[in-house]
Amino acid sequence: MNMNTVIFCAGHYGIQLLNMIHKGLFSPEIQVNKDDIFFCDNNPEVIAKSYIAGCKVLSPDKIEELGKDTRIIISSPQNADFVMEQLHKIGVKHPVYYTPEYVYKFLWNTANMPPFVKMDIDKPRIKKLQIPIIELCNLNCRGCNLIYNLNSEKRMSVDEFIKTMKSLRKLFSGIKKLTLLGGEPFIHPDLKNLVLEARHYFSDSDLEIRTNGTQIFKLKDELLSAILETYTEIAISLYPPLIDKKPEIELFLRERNVRYRFLGPFLEFNKIFNPKGDYDGEEIHRGCELCTNLMQDELSCGLGHGIETLEEYYGVSLCKDEYKKLNRFNIHTTDLDGWEINRRLALPTRLCDFCAYQKKNDADNMFLWSCGTPKLEDWII
Numbered sequence: 552m553n554m555n556t557v558i559f560c561a562g563h564y565g566i567q568l569l570n571m572i573h574k575g576l577f578s579p580e581i582q583v584n585k586d587d588i589f590f591c592d593n594n595p596e597v598i599a600k601s602y603i604a605g606c607k608v609l610s611p612d613k614i615e616e617l618g619k620d621t622r623i624i625i626s627s628p629q630n631a632d633f634v635m636e637q638l639h640k641i642g643v644k645h646p647v648y649y650t651p652e653y654v655y656k657f658l659w660n661t662a663n664m665p666p667f668v669k670m671d672i673d674k675p676r677i678k679k680l681q682i683p684i685i686e687l688c689n690l691n692c693r694g695c696n697l698i699y700n701l702n703s704e705k706r707m708s709v710d711e712f713i714k715t716m717k718s719l720r721k722l723f724s725g726i727k728k729l730t731l732l733g734g735e736p737f738i739h740p741d742l743k744n745l746v747l748e749a750r751h752y753f754s755d756s757d758l759e760i761r762t763n764g765t766q767i768f769k770l771k772d773e774l775l776s777a778i779l780e781t782y783t784e785i786a787i788s789l790y791p792p793l794i795d796k797k798p799e800i801e802l803f804l805r806e807r808n809v810r811y812r813f814l815g816p817f818l819e820f821n822k823i824f825n826p827k828g829d830y831d832g833e834e835i836h837r838g839c840e841l842c843t844n845l846m847q848d849e850l851s852c853g854l855g856h857g858i859e860t861l862e863e864y865y866g867v868s869l870c871k872d873e874y875k876k877l878n879r880f881n882i883h884t885t886d887l888d889g890w891e892i893n894r895r896l897a898l899p900t901r902l903c904d905f906c907a908y909q910k911k912n913d914a915d916n917m918f919l920w921s922c923g924t925p926k927l928e929d930w931i932i
């Protein structure tokens with residue numbers, strides 16, 4: 552019996568995927584002339600066309616009528632989370648696959664980068680996850696937002712990283728944007744293996760290494776190869792010492808075909824904590840980028856961990872434990888599922904009343920970038 556293939560999202564990505572199937576690029580997984588190929592879309596105007604590029608267009612509620620020998624391939628990286636949640640709510644039982652961005656760049660077929668990633672629609676993805684893999688940094692910016700300028704030597708071993716990846720897989724079907732950062736991640740001696748493992752466990756992710764750029768010219772060929780092989784992007788935060796080097800960095804990475812982007816320039820830093828806790832937390836939270844950090848095996852926004860680090864280092868008490876511990880979820884021991892963790896991480900807590908991350912327009916809160924010996928007042932309003 553033939554297997555039906557439903558390409559979910561008939562837009563630009565859907566058409567590109569269909570063309571790739573017609574060219575036989577995914578043979579033998581999907582064979583032209585043997586498979587029946589359909590489009591599915593949420594846009595009523597697209598559904599009204601009935602056929603696109605010779606394929607029948609279905610609305611999502613008609614997928615079940617195709618029978619059990621059907622697979623669904625989500626074509627659009629932008630809409631993937633919405634579609635997965637939709638299929639979960641409809642209760643679709645067919646296997647669901649996702650086509651990552653690297654497929655459209657003709658970069659698949661390595662062991663860790665399949666053209667179609669099987670997704671478990673009974674689990675959500677995390678939208679943005681940052682994993683600090685090393686707490687040491689060579690730049691020591693005063694007021695470092697993650698507080699990694701206190702010369703901690705802690706780093707994640709490859710074994711710890713694999714354990715982390717496995718626990719995350721139990722809770723989530725994928726990670727939309729996965730960022731490895733530090734400290735300075737290029738100081739980590741096993742970065743190559745961490746990148747390969749990250750790609751192995753999360754083939755669906757837009758994978759990124761965030762760096763201060765100081766180590767770029769020293770990158771070893773084998774690390775660069777792993778970065779290329781895994782379609783990892785290097786995001787360079789431009790702090791004052793590196794601003795003049797931007798053209799050289801660009802040339803270096805371009806010549807090696809590495810994906811990169813610049814963030815900043817960051818000429819000013821902001822303090823992160825208001826010990827009075829008298830902000831309107833809900834308002835502060837509305838401006839929050841809602842990045843999830845993984846620190847000490849816990850998913851959280853990271854502020855509670857940061858405050859604890861300062862308290863321990865300077866021997867002071869800045870905030871009640873009951874606030875610092877809010878919305879922190881241990882990935883190895885939590886009783887919650889991924890949906891509930893995502894839901895709670897998106898909510899404001901009492902800790903937001905103390906959070907100065909978002910007070911970037913407040914002159915009292917900003918100071919010119921410098922590096923050097925850290926002081927507690929670099930973080931505290």
Ligand code: SF4
Binds near residue numbers: 690698699
């Ligand atoms: S480069 Fe980044 S991690 Fe390093 S001290 Fe500066 S802000 Fe912190």
Ligand code: SF4
Binds near residue numbers: 835840900906908
């Ligand atoms: S404390 Fe609230 S506003 Fe601040 S980073 Fe965390 S979630 Fe966002």
